[in-house]
Structures are given as C-alpha cells and as structure tokens.
Amino acid sequence: xxxxxxxxxxxxxxxxxxxxxxxxxxxxxxxxxxxxxxxxxxxxxxxxxxxxxxxxxxxxxxxxxxxxxxxxxxxxxxxxxxxxxxxxxxxxxxxxxxxxxxxxxxxxxxxxxxxxxxxxxxxxxxxxxxxxxxxxxxxxxxxxxxxxxxxxxxxxxxxxxxx
Numbered sequence: 370x371x372x373x374x375x376x377x378x379x380x381x382x383x384x385x386x387x388x389x390x391x392x393x394x395x396x397x398x399x400x401x402x403x404x405x406x407x408x409x410x411x412x413x414x415x416x417x418x419x420x421x422x423x424x425x426x427x428x429x430x431x432x433x434x435x436x437x438x439x440x441x442x443x444x445x446x447x448x449x450x451x452x453x454x455x456x457x458x459x460x461x462x463x464x465x466x467x468x469x470x471x472x473x474x475x476x477x478x479x480x481x482x483x484x485x486x487x488x489x490x491x492x493x494x495x496x497x498x499x500x501x502x503x504x505x506x507x508x509x510x511x512x513x514x515x516x517x518x519x520x521x522x523x524x525x526x527x528x529x530x531x532x
Contacts, residue, residue, distance in 0.1 A: 396472055397489055400444055403470070404502035409528045410442045411521070414488070414498040416450035416479075417457045421515045422497045426461040430518045435466050441525055443469045448496060449484060451477035503528045 404410045415422040435443055447454030455471055458464045476485040501509040501524050508528040
C-alpha cells in the first residue's frame with residue numbers, strides 16, 4: 370500500500386471514528402479540544418534529537434511559516450524525547466508566538482514497547498510528523514520526514530476552502 374493510500378485511510382478513520390474523552394490522555398484531550406476549532410490547526414510532532422526536525426528549524430522554515438499564517442493555530446509536541454523542547458525551539462525564535470502552543474508528551478520513551486505509538490487514536494511512527502485539522506477533522510497527515518513548506522501552505526489553504 371502506498372503512503373498516499375495510508376494517509377487517506379487515516380483521514381477517513383479520523384472522520385468516522387470519534388474518540389471518547391475517557392480514552393484520551395490529558396495531553397491528547399488538550400489537543401483534541403484545540404483541533405475542534407473552526408480555524409486550521411497544525412499539530413507537529415518532533416524531537417530535539419531528530420535530524421530532520423532540526424533541519425526544518427535551522428532553515429527558518431517553521432519560524433517563517435508560523436509568522437506568515439497568523440490565523441492558523443500551531444501545536445508542537447515534543448515526542449519520544451526526555452529533553453524539554455522549549456529551549457531548543459527558543460534557539461530558532463519559536464515559542465513566543467501567540468498562535469503557537471508547545472507541549473511535551475509525558476511518555477519520553479524513544480524505543481521499545483513503552484514508546485508512545487498512537488495519538489488521538491492514530492499511529493505515530495516517525496518524526497517529524499505533521500497533521501492538519503479544522504473543525505475536528507484531520508485533513509492531512511504527513512507522517513514521514515521533513516516538510517516542504519509550500520506544500521504545507523497548500524494544505525492549509527485547502528483545509529479552509531469551500532468544497
């Protein structure tokens with residue numbers, strides 16, 4: 370099965386299987402509440418040790434993208450990482466933006482059975498991963514590596530389009 374089919378399968382699963390609040394960890398509930406907004410919400414999973422994550426930050430891509438999209442809510446979740454993400458993000462001018470929320474996933478395990486494998490009922494298999502939501506529906510899931518910001522910009526625009 371190709372990645373496109375997997376991504377669309379995840380989108381369909383998200384739209385058809387609502388999660389019950391009792392099944393969610395507190396961090397998941399916080400994000401679930403945020404993505405219900407009528408505004409686009411971008412959820413980004415990353416780690417301080419991840420080379421692709423650092424490349425996105427070093428290029429200025431995230432800083433510039435967040436600044437260019439003030440009506441989009443961004444949630445960065447430091448995942449599979451015991452090291453706090455906030456100091457690393459601050460090195461790249463991230464953290465003080467009003468449209469950015471930075472969270473630390475409480476399960477810091479990077480390997481083994483104790484590693485966090487799902488979030489909001491969806492698989493998290495790679496870092497970085499970036500998901501785009503509006504009105505509680507996941508429109509896009511980029512689950513394998515570095516972003517191309519023009520592509521993410523198109524996804525944000527598509528998520529607000531009237532179909």
